[in-house]
Structures are given as C-alpha cells and as structure tokens.
Amino acid sequence: xxxxxxxxxxxxxxxxTLCLELSVLIHAGVSVGDSVSLLAQEEPDAAxxxxxxxxxxxxxxxxxxxxxxxxxxxxxxxxCDLVTVGEExxxxxxxxxxLSGYYDNRAxxxxxxxxxxxxxxxxxxxxxxxxVVLLTQVLPVFNDVYANLGGQLTGVAGxxxxxxxxxxxxxxxxxxxxxxxVVLLGAFAGSFRFRSGVLSFWRKRWGDKGISRKMNTAxxxxxxxxxxxxxxxxxxxxxxxxxxxxxxxxxxxxCQECKARLDDNVPLAQAMNASxxxxxxxxxxxxxxxxxxxxETVMTQIADRLSEEGDAALEARMGQIExxxxxxxxxxxxxxxxxVMLPLMHIMTAIG
Numbered sequence: 001x002x003x004x005x006x007x008x009x010x011x012x013x014x015x016x017t018l019c020l021e022l023s024v025l026i027h028a029g030v031s032v033g034d035s036v037s038l039l040a041q042e043e044p045d046a047a048x049x050x051x052x053x054x055x056x057x058x059x060x061x062x063x064x065x066x067x068x069x070x071x072x073x074x075x076x077x078x079x080c081d082l083v084t085v086g087e088e089x090x091x092x093x094x095x096x097x098x099l100s101g102y103y104d105n106r107a108x109x110x111x112x113x114x115x116x117x118x119x120x121x122x123x124x125x126x127x128x129x130x131x132v133v134l135l136t137q138v139l140p141v142f143n144d145v146y147a148n149l150g151g152q153l154t155g156v157a158g159x160x161x162x163x164x165x166x167x168x169x170x171x172x173x174x175x176x177x178x179x180x181x182v183v184l185l186g187a188f189a190g191s192f193r194f195r196s197g198v199l200s201f202w203r204k205r206w207g208d209k210g211i212s213r214k215m216n217t218a219x220x221x222x223x224x225x226x227x228x229x230x231x232x233x234x235x236x237x238x239x240x241x242x243x244x245x246x247x248x249x250x251x252x253x254x255c256q257e258c259k260a261r262l263d264d265n266v267p268l269a270q271a272m273n274a275s276x277x278x279x280x281x282x283x284x285x286x287x288x289x290x291x292x293x294x295x296e297t298v299m300t301q302i303a304d305r306l307s308e309e310g311d312a313a314l315e316a317r318m319g320q321i322e323x324x325x326x327x328x329x330x331x332x333x334x335x336x337x338x339x340v341m342l343p344l345m346h347i348m349t350a351i352g
Contacts, residue, residue, distance in 0.1 A: 010048070012110055015079065016103035022065075023096035032092070033060035036068075065092060081240055082226060089231035098226045105222065105307060109215060112314055114188070114195065120321045121185060125178075127329035132174065134336050135164030142340045157339040200247060208250045211317055215310040216251060219244055221278065221303035229296045234268055235259060268295070278302065 010018075018039065025035035033056045040052035051074050059068035066084030069075045079099055086095025139161045167174065187194045208216060220241050227237030242255035254275045261271035269287035272278045278286070282302045289298025 010075070012103045012107035015076070016100045016107060019079070019096045019103065020100035023093045023100060026096065027093040031060075032063070032065045032068075033057070036065070078223065078240065078244055081243075082230060085227070085230045085232050085240075091230065095226075095230050098229065102222055102226060106219075109311075110195075112311065116314055116318050116321075118185060118188060119318070120325060123322065123325050125181060125185075127325060129178075130329065131332060131336070132167055134333065135160060136168040136171070139164045139336075139340065155339070156335075160336060160339065204247050208248045211310065211313045214306070214313050216245060216248065217278065218303065218306040218310045220251070221282075221299070221306050225296070225299040225303040228299055235262055238262070279306075282306070 021039055022035050025038060026032065030038070036052055036056035036059055040049050040056060043049040043052055051072050055068045055072045058071055059065050062068060064084065064087055066080050066082075066087055069083060070077070070080040082095050082099055083092060086092040089095075139157070142157075143161055188198060223241035223244050224237055227240045228234065230237075232240065238255060238259055242252060245251040245255065254277050257275035258271045258277050261274060262268065266274070267287065267290065269283045269290060272286070273280055273283035282305075285302060286295065286298055289295050
C-alpha cells in the first residue's frame, strides 16, 4: 500500500466508494468542489470529513480535483495522478469510475489474501494444539497403564513421552506464545494497517514469485489499461502503472527494461514480451489489438483475464493447503496413537 494511505487508514473499499460517489456526482453535472463538499457532509468519520472539506475548498480555488487530492497528502499518488489525467482529457468521471473498479478489485484480492493466509494459520494452530494435548496429557495416562502392567513406553512412544514431558514443563511459555499468536491473527484479520504492513514486508522479500507474481502482473495490467484508456501516452501510462510495484525491485527492473525498449522505438507488445512484463500469449494478443487500433480494449481484456487467472491460482492453492494440513495432522495423530496402542495390545495379549 502507498504510504499516503496510512495517514487516514483508508481501505481499498473506502477508496472505491469515494471514487464511485465522486464519479456519479461529477457525471450528473455537479462541480468538483461541490461534489467533494457533499461527500464531506455525509462522512461520519471526523478526520476524513475534515480532509474532504479542505479538499473541496482547494478544488474550488484551483479548479482541479487531482491537484486538490494530491495537496491533501492523504490519498494514494496513483489515484491523484489518474484523476489529473482524467481531468486533462475531459473525462474525470470516467477516470474516477475506473479507479472505483480498480480499488474494488484490490479490496476483493485483499479479502482473498486474508482468507488464504488466515485460515491455514488457524487450522495449523488447532492441529498443533491437538498434538500438544496428546503428548502432554494423553501419553502420560498410557505410561501409567504400562507401569501398572509392569512395562514402560519405549522406542517412538518413549521418545514422544519425553517430548511431551518437556513441553509440559514449558507450558507457561507455550500459553504465552499461543496468546501472542492469537492476538497477531486477530490483528491481521481486523486491522487494515497491520495487515498492510505484514503484506508489504512479505512482498518486499517474496512478493514476485509464483501466485504473487501473477497477481502483481494483473494489478500492473489493470493500471496500464486505465492509463491508456484515460488518454495517457504509453510511456507515461507505464510509469504510472509501475509506481504500484515500487516495493518490488525485480518488477521495477522489468518496467525499466520495457521503457528503455520503448525509447528505442520498439513496439509496446514486443517491449513487454522481451522484458517479461506480460505473458507471451498476452503480448501477441496486444500486438494484434494495436495493429487493429484496439489497444485500449485489448489491454482491458488482458487485465481482466490476468485478474481471473490470479484469483483462480489463489483459490487452487487454498484448496491444496486445507486437505494437506488435515491429512498431515491425521497421519501424525494416528502415528502417536499407534505407537502407544500396538505395544499395549501385545501386553494384553500376553496377559490373556
């Protein structure tokens, strides 16, 4: 997330709603300043209401919504830049509507990521809790039974019993860790700022591989499509879209390589293919669209398809994680019980 969002803590959903409402009002013929002022009057949050009121005054003074939003220093730079582009091309309502759709998609992706990370973490936590209970509470009972029968737990079962005794001694520490983990999971699920910070940290280190790269490519394609549709030259649209990937050095490198090729008069589709910004099949489709004067439409279609592919890949991965954890926990619990029950059965058979 852009740093400017942290000042108000605006979520993607709130940004989407704000852009949509402004788009509707401006399209209906309401002036820019009055549109923002109307939203300020209906805004329940005092901090955001104050920002909107100041933005409305500044928009009336300078006659530019994009400039007023940028001077407020509370909104993403990408939003401000695209609104300015829309005003310069005479289509501010269309730019705001496109931004509303963009941030709505971002909100949906945020919910999917939250589910993808949170649900497996909770499942893993429950699985570990069950195993700890088996090791610390159940195995000692079996050990007492063996002792009464004149035997003792050996082999794997004996090792597990020793592990359980060690864990039992560390129970206060384990409880403290459990509380900490639960608090962190709650903060991740409920706090937009905390979740954004965690995801930003993760993105900087591992955010340009696998499914994350697919989703980053979809974000880039959506931003590029909006920039081109708003009338920006390709180079400027590329710069604007690449700003959304500023926390990914490898993605920034690909953008710079693409821009360098464009400066050498290489066609857009070939430049993107050579730099790896878009998949090869999409680059071929973009080349066909550019040759037929439909680059805007084709770019939008590519962005939509990449977004769907990213969503499908994330759902597929989520579908793999749950059964994997369930099977792993079932096997582990089964091994623990078998390591105890089989020797006990042999002793009972001998007694019988």
